[in-house]
Amino acid sequence: MQRINTYILSMFLSVVFVVNPLSASTGIPEKVNSFSIGQKITVKLQNGNRLKGKLMEKNAEHFVLEHDTLLKSDNPVREVRYTYVSEVEKAKSYKGWYIAGGILAGLTIVMAAVLGG
Numbered sequence: 001m002q003r004i005n006t007y008i009l010s011m012f013l014s015v016v017f018v019v020n021p022l023s024a025s026t027g028i029p030e031k032v033n034s035f036s037i038g039q040k041i042t043v044k045l046q047n048g049n050r051l052k053g054k055l056m057e058k059n060a061e062h063f064v065l066e067h068d069t070l071l072k073s074d075n076p077v078r079e080v081r082y083t084y085v086s087e088v089e090k091a092k093s094y095k096g097w098y099i100a101g102g103i104l105a106g107l108t109i110v111m112a113a114v115l116g117g
Contacts (some may be wrong), residue, residue, distance in 0.1 A: 031088045032063050040091035041065070045084050052091050
């Protein structure tokens, strides 16, 4: 029984204290380098603004983001210096939910036509 309790406690502590590989202890350049070119990322700047777009190129001082948050801007490509960034993460995509919603709406219309007619 003592061995089981120790095992459960060690499993609990390992789950609680697992560190994300992209945690705050990792620098911004390392986080950006973990993403591949062309991958969509979300960047939170030091001033609180957020940019979302494709990672186009990266080097030691900055990275280039083709952002889609300012679609009406004249220059959709933005060079972002690592010193201006407070957080970087993979962008969330909702394309699957849009497809599922379209299928559900189509099925609802078909069922209404079949059952109503």
